Amino acid sequence: MIQKRWIRGAVLSGVLVLPILTAGCGLFSQETSQSIDPPQIEVKDGVDGAETGQAVVDGETQMTVYLEDRNGYLAPISLQTTLGVNEQAGQKALEMMVENGAYAGQLPEDFRAVIPQGTQIKSYKYDKEQKLATVEFSEPFADYNVQDERTIVEAITWTLTAIPGIEGVEVWYEGAKLPEMPVDGYPLDDKLTRAVGINIEAAEGVNYAQSTPVTLYFSAQTLNDEQYYVPVTRLVDRSASPAQAALEQLISGPLNKKELTSVILPDVQVKNVVQEGDTVTVDLQDEGYQEGEKLPTEMLQALVLSVTEVTGAASVQIKVNGEANIVDMKDQSYSAPVGRPHHVNAIKS
Numbered sequence: 001m002i003q004k005r006w007i008r009g010a011v012l013s014g015v016l017v018l019p020i021l022t023a024g025c026g027l028f029s030q031e032t033s034q035s036i037d038p039p040q041i042e043v044k045d046g047v048d049g050a051e052t053g054q055a056v057v058d059g060e061t062q063m064t065v066y067l068e069d070r071n072g073y074l075a076p077i078s079l080q081t082t083l084g085v086n087e088q089a090g091q092k093a094l095e096m097m098v099e100n101g102a103y104a105g106q107l108p109e110d111f112r113a114v115i116p117q118g119t120q121i122k123s124y125k126y127d128k129e130q131k132l133a134t135v136e137f138s139e140p141f142a143d144y145n146v147q148d149e150r151t152i153v154e155a156i157t158w159t160l161t162a163i164p165g166i167e168g169v170e171v172w173y174e175g176a177k178l179p180e181m182p183v184d185g186y187p188l189d190d191k192l193t194r195a196v197g198i199n200i201e202a203a204e205g206v207n208y209a210q211s212t213p214v215t216l217y218f219s220a221q222t223l224n225d226e227q228y229y230v231p232v233t234r235l236v237d238r239s240a241s242p243a244q245a246a247l248e249q250l251i252s253g254p255l256n257k258k259e260l261t262s263v264i265l266p267d268v269q270v271k272n273v274v275q276e277g278d279t280v281t282v283d284l285q286d287e288g289y290q291e292g293e294k295l296p297t298e299m300l301q302a303l304v305l306s307v308t309e310v311t312g313a314a315s316v317q318i319k320v321n322g323e324a325n326i327v328d329m330k331d332q333s334y335s336a337p338v339g340r341p342h343h344v345n346a347i348k349s
Contacts, residue, residue, distance in 0.1 A: 064162045064343050065093050066155040066198075067111040069220060071259040073199050073230045074114075074155055076162065078343035079106060090133050090166065091124035093159050108347040110222045114155045116144045122174075126166065132191060133160045136172035142182035149184045154199075157192040158231075164342075168193050194309075197233030201255055211235040214246035217305040218254045219261040219298075228345040229305065230260055243280055244273040246310040250302065263302035271322075279337045280307050281317040289320050297328040301341070308340040315339045 061083040064076045081103070083092055096103040099117040107113060118140035125134045135156070144152060160169045168191035171178045178188045197213055215233045222228065232254065239245035247270045254260035271285040282303060304316045315337035318326060326334040 061089065061092075062343055063089055063093050063096075064159065064345075065096050066158045066162075067097070067107060068114050068151060068155070069112075069228075069230070070110045070223070071220065073220065073232075073259070074151060074158070075111070075220070075228055075230045076158070076344050077108060077111060077228075078346040079349075081106065088124055088126065090126060090135070090160050090163055091121050093163070094121050094124070094135060094156065097155060097159065106349055108222070108349045109224065111347075114148060114152050116140050116142075116152075118143075123172070128165065131165060131167040132170060133163075133166045133168070134170040134172065135160075136175070139174055141173055144183060146184045149181050149186050153181060153186055153192065154196060157196055158194065158198055161194050199230065199232045200235070201232060202235040203237070203249070203255075206235050206237055208235065210238055212238045212242055212245065214242055214249055215306065215309040216246060216250050217263070217302050217309075219263055220259060221261075222347065224348075226347050228347055229302070231305075231309070232260070241273055242310050243275065243282075243307050244270055246306050247273065247282065247303070250306050263299055275311060275313060278314040279317055280311050280313045280315075281319065282307060283319040283322060286320060291321070291323055291325075294327050294329050294331075295320070295334075297330050297332065300326070300328055300334060300338075304338055304340055305344070 060080050062078060062080050064078050066074045067077050069075050079096065081092065081096065083089060094115065095101060096106065097113045098115045098119050099113045101113065101115075101117070101119075104113065115137075118138075120138040120140075121135060122138050123134075123136040126132070127134070156171070157169050160166050170191050171188055173182065180187050180189075194215075195213075198215065200213075202208065202211070213233050213235055215231050217229045217231055219227055220230045234249055234255075236245050236249055251262075251264050251266055251268055251270070253262035253266065267286070267288075269285040270282070272281075272283040274281045300318055303318060307313065307316045317324065317337040318334050320326060324335050328334065
């Protein structure tokens with residue numbers, strides 16, 4: 001077993017760090033790491049809580065918006081802002097996503113807001129019973145390049161459905177529900193959900209008609225050497241276990257190895273994946289792992305994000321070689337199931 005080292009990384013939601021993996025054995029990478037710790041968050045109930053997705057930190061609000069990085073990928077970015085008494089988190093998030101808008105100065109370098117410049121949110125409504133957010137945009141919303149259309153749809157959908165309690169999105173434009181996007185006709189007849197995917201790609205040789213989408217989380221890096229997660233929806237051959245298929249694809253790594261980086265080395269194997277109730281148990285096999293070794297937080301949380309995204313489960317129990325007494329590099333125990341973080345990618349603006 002070779003000596004293991006760690007790379008630079010950004011801590012996400014207080015617990016996530018990402019590695020760049022190089023040749024070697026086992027679950028680990030071989031470079032040194034650096035962490036950036038955002039504040040911890042508290043999600044409250046009621047008007048200031050899960051219904052609006054508001055996370056209060058010392059009187060401020062932390063929310064996730066999806067922005068386009070310098071490589072053309074959408075990524076969730078965790079931002080802090082102030083939410084007024086009569087403001088709704090969903091509307092505020094969309095306002096922050098308007099290109100060159102009022103909140104442009106709060107966005108980190110290397111990331112671009114994708115809602116067309118000059119667009120206003122004319123109305124925003126949330127139906128708790130239907131778990132539906134309805135947003136009406138003003139006229140400049142139709143002024144965008146055709147190649148940006150799907151990116152805009154994905155960014156709006158994934159931003160709003162990142163808010164607890166929202167599962168679908170309906171888009172209106174100048175007083176009427178849009179049946180399709182105004183430039184290239186992306187269909188909007190049904191409500192938008194995360195089933196639209198994000199940063200879509202297809203595995204080599206996959207039959208589109210016989211495929212299953214799995215969303216995986218890989219690593220990318222800003223020009224300032226800050227690491228962040230990029231979700232990628234990959235079309236793969238249909239599987240009886242989408243969670244296992246997702247993990248196998250996560251291990252195989254990104255298709256775009258120039259801009260994205262693996263989070264697990266390819267010699268790791270998926271021994272078993274079982275879902276019971278709202279918990280998925282993942283058992284990984286790694287001959288190089290020695291019981292009691294501390295595992296990288298980044299690898300464990302990449303698994304949690306990918307598995308919960310694919311299955312909708314609330315938590316993941318991670319085992320290595322059948323053992324659940326896992327501790328990460330920050331001395332956090334994973335002996336019990338762990339849940340998905342509310343916010344990721346706290347990148348400095």
